[in-house]
Amino acid sequence: MLARGGVRMKSHTTYLWFNTKRRQEIIDITDQVAAEVDGSGVREGMALVSAMHISASVFVNDHESGLWHDILKWLEETVAPWDPSRYRHNETGEDNAAAHLRSLTVGHEVVVPITHGALDLGPWQRIFYGEWDGQRRKRVIVKVMGE
Amino acid sequence: MLARGGVRMKSHTTYLWFNTKRRQEIIDITDQVAAEVDGSGVREGMALVSAMHISASVFVNDHESGLWHDILKWLEETVAPWDPSRYRHNETGEDNAAAHLRSLTVGHEVVVPITHGALDLGPWQRIFYGEWDGQRRKRVIVKVMGE
Amino acid sequence: MLARGGVRMKSHTTYLWFNTKRRQEIIDITDQVAAEVDGSGVREGMALVSAMHISASVFVNDHESGLWHDILKWLEETVAPWDPSRYRHNETGEDNAAAHLRSLTVGHEVVVPITHGALDLGPWQRIFYGEWDGQRRKRVIVKVMGE
Numbered sequence: 001m002l003a004r005g006g007v008r009m010k011s012h013t014t015y016l017w018f019n020t021k022r023r024q025e026i027i028d029i030t031d032q033v034a035a036e037v038d039g040s041g042v043r044e045g046m047a048l049v050s051a052m053h054i055s056a057s058v059f060v061n062d063h064e065s066g067l068w069h070d071i072l073k074w075l076e077e078t079v080a081p082w083d084p085s086r087y088r089h090n091e092t093g094e095d096n097a098a099a100h101l102r103s104l105t106v107g108h109e110v111v112v113p114i115t116h117g118a119l120d121l122g123p124w125q126r127i128f129y130g131e132w133d134g135q136r137r138k139r140v141i142v143k144v145m146g147e
Numbered sequence: 148m149l150a151r152g153g154v155r156m157k158s159h160t161t162y163l164w165f166n167t168k169r170r171q172e173i174i175d176i177t178d179q180v181a182a183e184v185d186g187s188g189v190r191e192g193m194a195l196v197s198a199m200h201i202s203a204s205v206f207v208n209d210h211e212s213g214l215w216h217d218i219l220k221w222l223e224e225t226v227a228p229w230d231p232s233r234y235r236h237n238e239t240g241e242d243n244a245a246a247h248l249r250s251l252t253v254g255h256e257v258v259v260p261i262t263h264g265a266l267d268l269g270p271w272q273r274i275f276y277g278e279w280d281g282q283r284r285k286r287v288i289v290k291v292m293g294e
Numbered sequence: 295m296l297a298r299g300g301v302r303m304k305s306h307t308t309y310l311w312f313n314t315k316r317r318q319e320i321i322d323i324t325d326q327v328a329a330e331v332d333g334s335g336v337r338e339g340m341a342l343v344s345a346m347h348i349s350a351s352v353f354v355n356d357h358e359s360g361l362w363h364d365i366l367k368w369l370e371e372t373v374a375p376w377d378p379s380r381y382r383h384n385e386t387g388e389d390n391a392a393a394h395l396r397s398l399t400v401g402h403e404v405v406v407p408i409t410h411g412a413l414d415l416g417p418w419q420r421i422f423y424g425e426w427d428g429q430r431r432k433r434v435i436v437k438v439m440g441e
Contacts, residue, residue: 008155008156008302008303009155009156009293009294009302009303011191011192011293011294013191013260013262013267044305044307044437044439045305045439046193046340046342046437046439048193048258048260050258050259050260051269052268052269052270052272053269053271053272054207054208054209054269054271054272059398060348060402060403061348061394061397061398062348062383062394064383064386066381066382066383066384066385066386066391067381067382067383067391067394069382069383070381070382070383070391070394070395071394071395071398074374074395078373078374079225080221080225087213087214087217088213088214088216088217089209089211089213089214089216089217090213091213092211092213097213097214097217100208100209100214100217100218101217101218101221103208104206104208104218104252104253105252105253105398105399106398106399107254107401108207108257109207109257109258110402110403111258111342111344111403111405112344113307113342113344113435113437115307115435115437120307120435120437121346122345122346122347122348122433123346124347124348125346125347125348139269141260141262141267143191143193143260143262143267145191145192145193145292145293145439146303146305146439147303147305155302155303156302156303156440156441158338158339158440158441160338160407160409160414193340195340195405195407197405197406197407198416199415199416199417199419200416200418200419201354201355201356201416201418201419226372227368227372234360234361234364235360235361235363235364236356236358236360236361236363236364237360238360239358239360244360244361244364247355247356247361247364247365248364248365248368250355251353251355251365251399251400252399252400254401255354255404256354256404256405258405286416288407288409288414290338290340290407290409290414292338292339292340292439292440
C-alpha cells in the first residue's frame with residue numbers, strides 16, 4: 001500500500017500520429033506511452049490514452065502476433081463484418097460503419113496507472129492502437145496527470 | 148507538447164438527467180459536457196462521464212443518424228437480442244437483461260481529455276448517452292478533475 | 295453542483311489478489327474498492343480499478359446471480375466461444391484466446407467517481423472482477439486520485 005498527500009499536481013499532454021499501410025492494423029504503443037510518463041515527472045497518477053477518431057481503438061492486451069490475427073478475424077466474423085451494404089451509415093458515402101462498431105466494442109481509450117514514476121502494468125499487459133480504418137493520418141492523445 | 152507542474156487541483160461535479168420517450172435512444176451530450184468543463188475552470192485534466200445505471204452506456208462516436216440506426220440494429224441483432232425468454236435475469240421479473248449486456252459491450256463510461264480549458268476531442272468525436280432501457284428518469288455523472 | 299478549487303492532490307494505491315476455484319467467475323469487489331476510497335482520505339476524485347491481466351475484466355453492473363449466469367453464457371455463445379481450435383493464439387501452447395477476446399469486449403478497467411469522500415455509484419451499480427481464465431493468482435490495481 002502506498003499513500004501520499006499534500007503535493008501539487010502535474011499534467012503533460014502529447015499526441016502520437018499514425019498512418020498505417022493497411023486498413024486494419026494493430027500497433028504496440030507501450031514504449032511511446034512509457035516515454036511520455038517518464039518525461040512528465042509524474043510519480044503517482046494516471047495516463048489517459050485515447051484515440052481521437054471514431055474508427056479506431058486503444059486497448060490493453062497481449063503482444064503476440066497470433067492473437068492479433070485472431071482479433072482482426074473476430075472483428076470481421078463476429079463483431080461487425082465490413083460489408084458496406086449492411087449499414088445505413090454507408091449511405092452517406094462512407095464505407096466504414098463496421099469500423100465504428102468495432103471501436104464501440106473494443107473501446108476508444110484506456111486509463112493506465114502510474115506508480116513510482118512508471119506505468120504500472122501487469123506482466124503481459126501492453127498498450128495497443130487498433131486502427132480499423134487506416135491508410136490516412138490519425139492520432140492518439142496521451143494525457144498524464146498526477147503528482 | 149505541453150507540460151505544467153506545481154499547481155493546485157480543482158474538481159467539479161454535476162449530474163445530467165434523462166427520461167427518454169423510447170426504450171432505446173442515443174442522445175448527443177457533448178455540448179452539456181463542454182459547458183461543465185467550461186464552468187469548472189479546469190485548464191488541463193480529464194472529465195469522467197459515466198452512466199449511473201446498469202442498462203445504459205456513455206460512448207464517443209459519430210453524430211450521424213444513419214449510424215445511430217446501425218448501432219441500435221447491431222445491438223439487437225448481433226450483441227444481445229432483447230427477447231426476455233433467453234435470459235435467466237428475467238426470471239426476477241425484469242425483462243431487460245439484454246440492456247445489461249449492451250451496457251457491458253459498449254461500456255458505461257468514458258474519460259475525455261481537457262486541454263487549454265476545453266474538451267480535447269478529434270474532429271468527428273462526440274459524446275453520447277446510450278439509453279438501452281428508458282422511459283424513466285435516469286442520470287449521468289460528469290466529474291471534471293484537473294488544474 | 296459541487297465545485298472546489300485550490301487544494302492539494304492525494305493518491306492511494308493498493309492491489310487486490312484473486313485465485314478463483316473455477317476458470318470463469320464473477321466476483322463483487324465493491325466493498326473492497328469502497329474501503330480503499332475511505333482509507334485514501336480523498337473527498338473528490340476518481341478511482342481507477344484495473345485488472346493487471348489480459349484474460350480478465352473489471353466492470354460495473356448488477357449484483358444478481360441470474361445475470362451473472364447470463365453474462366457467462368453470453369461470453370461463451372455470442373462473444374467468443376472457448377474452443378481453442380478456433381484461434382491462432384492457441385498455437386503458442388495457450389488455450390485462452392477466448393479469454394483475451396472477452397477481456398477486449400467487456401473491458402479491463404473502470405474509472406469510478408468519488409464524491410463527498412465515497413464512491414458515487416447509481417442505486418444498482420456494483421463493481422465486479424470478471425475472471426475469464428482463473429485457477430491461479432491474479433490481481434487488480436485500485437488507484438485513488440483526488441483532493
